[in-house]
Amino acid sequence: MTSKMPAVNGRISVAPSILSADLFRLEKDVRCVEQAGADWLHVDIMDGHFVPNLSFGPALVSSLKGQTTLPLDVHLMVEKPTRFLEPFTKAGADLLTVHLESADDVVGAVKEIHRLGIQAGVSIKPDTDPQRLSSVINDVDLILVMCVYPGFGGQSFLPSSPRLIEQVRTLINASGRKIWLEVDGGINAQTAGTVIKAGADALVAGHAIFRAADPVRALNQIRQAAPDI
Numbered sequence: 622m623t624s625k626m627p628a629v630n631g632r633i634s635v636a637p638s639i640l641s642a643d644l645f646r647l648e649k650d651v652r653c654v655e656q657a658g659a660d661w662l663h664v665d666i667m668d669g670h671f672v673p674n675l676s677f678g679p680a681l682v683s684s685l686k687g688q689t690t691l692p693l694d695v696h697l698m699v700e701k702p703t704r705f706l707e708p709f710t711k712a713g714a715d716l717l718t719v720h721l722e723s724a725d726d727v728v729g730a731v732k733e734i735h736r737l738g739i740q741a742g743v744s745i746k747p748d749t750d751p752q753r754l755s756s757v758i759n760d761v762d763l764i765l766v767m768c769v770y771p772g773f774g775g776q777s778f779l780p781s782s783p784r785l786i787e788q789v790r791t792l793i794n795a796s797g798r799k800i801w802l803e804v805d806g807g808i809n810a811q812t813a814g815t816v817i818k819a820g821a822d823a824l825v826a827g828h829a830i831f832r833a834a835d836p837v838r839a840l841n842q843i844r845q846a847a848p849d850i
């Protein structure tokens with residue numbers, strides 16, 4: 622397998638989350654964000670155990686892979702994610718993110734994702750001690766900081782998030798490695814500037830883009846709040 626996910630490039634990446642897209646017209650929504658200049662497509666996978674909601678499986682990733690050239694940023698909100706690494710890689714994920722809090726060997730999962738030939742991310746929930754990331758910091762390509770408790774789109778940005786992002790930015794800089802710092806949950810034109818100032822360089826947005834009256838305008842507003850760093 623190969624990954625289309627770019628290396629950290631000093632620019633802000635915007636990743637619309639299709640959790641908030643209209644699945645009946647998914648193609649139209651994907652084309653819309655492609656044309657609006659989205660960098661990646663964020664795909665939320667939920668198992669009803671790690672989070673109290675269900676969403677998609679590898680089949681959706683496989684369908685997207687054939688139809689879009691955007692890198693597929695797949696966020697696994699599942700218990701024991703190791704079971705699903707190969708199916709999602711075969712389906713066409715360019716990057717797989719597992720949760721540090723999932724009941725699994727996260728260090729082993731990161732190594733397995735790399736063995737499968739794609740990039741690896743690790744995510745933390747809002748109340749997880751960021752120092753726990755030290756076990757994976759020398760291996761990961763991306764750290765995903767949740768700015769809401771995962772499970773649902775359309776929640777409000779938690780005010781504790783900027784501090785957590787700053788702490789993760791400090792850890793990344795101290796590692797001396799190029800690691801994306803992605804943020805997810807409650808990101809919109811108002812919160813984008815705050816998270817970038819705190820150190821984020823990849824922004825996931827679901828409701829703010831797909832539920833807007835004009836998704837192209839909404840994506841551009843997030844970009845404008847998020848000038849190149």
Ligand code: DX5
Pocket residue numbers: 638640641663665696769770771772773774775776805806807808825826827828829
């Ligand atoms: C939440 C998901 C998010 C979600 C974000 O658990 O991980 O990716 O789609 O949605 P918004 O941007 O609406 O908060």
Ligand code: ZN
Pocket residue numbers: 638663664665696805825
């Ligand atoms: Zn997500």
